[in-house]
Amino acid sequence: MTKQPDIHLYTASTMNGWKPVIFLEEAEVEYEMTYIDFSKKEQKSDWYMKLNPNGRIPTIVDQGNNDFAVFESGAILWYLAEKYQMFLPQNQKARSQTLQWLMFQMGGIGPMMGQAMYFQRIAEPQGHRDDFAIERYVKESRRLLEVLDKQLEGKAFLVGDEFTIADIATYPWARAYYWAKVSVDGLKHLQAWFDRIDERPATQRALEKPKPVPAFFGRGDIETTLASNADRFKNN
Ligand SMILES: N[C@@H](CCC(=O)N[C@@H](CS)C(=O)NCC(=O)O)C(=O)O
Incomplete structure (x- = not known):
């Protein structure tokens, strides 16, 4: 059985929304993605706002870390960089x-x-x-x-x-x-x-x-x- 990917990404095609997608594609790691439909106001729905109190995209949930949720695209990139030890210099x-x-x-x-x-x-x-x-x-x-x-x-x-x-x-x-x-x-x-x-x-x-x-x-x-x-x- 294939292992569930750690990262589940909630996003849409916007400048902020693409940032974690770029990271994950560049890092070549497996991830799951849910498209958040603004026309249906999915970003303001109760279930989503439990993950992202700001009601905006993107958000990630780390299923490999007790479903830890991260919002704010800069913090998401920083989290992913530390998790995968990529794209953030050690020096x-x-x-x-x-x-x-x-x-x-x-x-x-x-x-x-x-x-x-x-x-x-x-x-x-x-x-x-x-x-x-x-x-x-x-x-x-x-x-x-x-x-x-x-x-x-x-x-x-x-x-x-x-x-x-x-x-x-x-x-x-x-x-x-x-x-x-x-x-x-x-x-x-x-x-x-x-x-x-x-x-x-x-x-x-x-x-x-x-x-x-x-x-x-x-x-x-x-x-x-x-x-x-x-x-x-x-x-x-
Ligand atoms: N500072 C936030 C900004 C997020 C943000 O503004 N996302 C926009 C798309 S780029 C959004 O979700 N807009 C939908 C809305 O405002 O309801 C981040 O960097 O994650």
Whole structure:
């Protein structure tokens, strides 16, 4: 009989939702996945909110550790890195640097680009255009991408030559600059890092799960994604 995989992941195809999928695909470990359907508000259901008090995705349950539940995508990556001893350097300084860039993503890139996306891709199509908010979030996102660009000068990845959970957390957000309408013009180190991760088969496989959303990356049927995305936020 095959052993039940340890990790059960609850997620959807979003920038935060992809982070643990990228980790698990890159680590080549077995896992189970449940798709959380926002259109049915599954993320707010009683059973799910027992696992994730914030009612958002992603969440993991470690079935190999008495069904221990972890929410917050940064904490999930950190937990998985410690469990599998992967993508988090052992060296104390490199480890701290990895966590610094992970926090930079969680506190900066994610929230700012998320708001840039919200105001342009969700609020505006519903008739709420707010130029002040758009300018603030697009400008701040660009500034943060410039910080990343500088950090990546002369390095393959955010913390040197090693691919870490900082790269895993940052890539789906920064790579979705098209959806946030933030320019990456002139950011050549950032663009080279995109190219490097675009070529990682495991990461690209992860972006197909639970389903691909090529529009976030400027490809495919943009209009359909716009409509379904806006629909999802209608009653929020
Ligand atoms: N800080 C949280 C943010 C999670 C989050 O915002 N998830 C979004 C998708 S990217 C979500 O579940 N949205 C559905 C909702 O707000 O109801 C994390 O990193 O895990």
